[in-house]
Amino acid sequence: MARRPQQRFTEDDFETLEGRASKTEQKKAVQRMAALGEQLAELNPKQIQKLPVEERLIDALLDVRSITSHEARRRQFLRIGKLLRNEDESVILSYLTPQQGAKKTAQLQRWVERMIIQGDPVIKEFMKAHNAAEHHPIRQHILRIQRDITKQVPAEELAESKLKLFNYIQQVALISDN
Template sequence: MARRPNRYTEEDFESLEGRASKTEQKKAVQRMAALGEELAKLNPKQIKNLPVEERLIEALLDAQTITSHEARRRQFQRVGKLLRNEDETMILSYLTPQQGAKKTAQLQRWTERMIAQGDPVIKEFMKAHNAAEHHPIRQHILRIQRDIAKNVSEEELTASKLKLFNYIQQVALLSDN
């Protein structure tokens, strides 16, 4: 068996940076399915008023009528798949009135503390929210810190922080149940 003559270079790893692993992708799909379950708890009028694709609205309304456990599971997988095409921030903003302004402000403080203090605060957050996972939070924070070090534009930095905040909101919604 021939050995690879060249070792991996920094470029090889940089091309993979930012890509989610298969496990992270699967967990993201599970989070989207769980968000779909939260959306399905809304009343039909609220679902019809969602600013999303018609297929997603129909899938959510269908999910409310399905009683079989396995059929519901498959339906929410489908809903999760449809949710991937939607704006995550908009969906979360539609669900956050259930959390309230006080909870949203608290989550914003968590986000700022995580960026400033790192791992100790992440561990504290994970104890308070059972749906939280260390790796995705850590990756978001590392991305934000790298953006700060590179002096990227304010829009890019805000977008990175928004991604972390969206993840924190998802975790909070899923942990409350």
């Protein structure tokens, strides 16, 4: 059998893959969104109706209350997680944040700032405190922020990168608190 010629990869090849999540990360993101869906389902029906999301998501959240089978509930929460991917994370988290309170939000903001400045030791400390946290996504967000700082990108882009990290940290904290 003939050997295939060895393919050489260029720096551009890696640049195109840099922001892309692996299949494992995508699956974990779906599980994280399903866990957020479980928290949204715990809201009372009036609060669910007021959510600024698609009608299909509101219907799915209301339907899950009537499902008693464990497996059916699990599948429904996965469906809710998929529907949540189309929504703005910040809006959803703003409805769940009152459960955490202002003190917890300020504490999470301090975690984010410490992670950006100090790196891995703080990430490991955060992971010990929050069992749902994963090292790789946090590290990717921080590397992106640090790269933005060194490239001196506009303040809006840097703020957006920091918001993505904060949203992830907030999701992890919400899931870990339960």
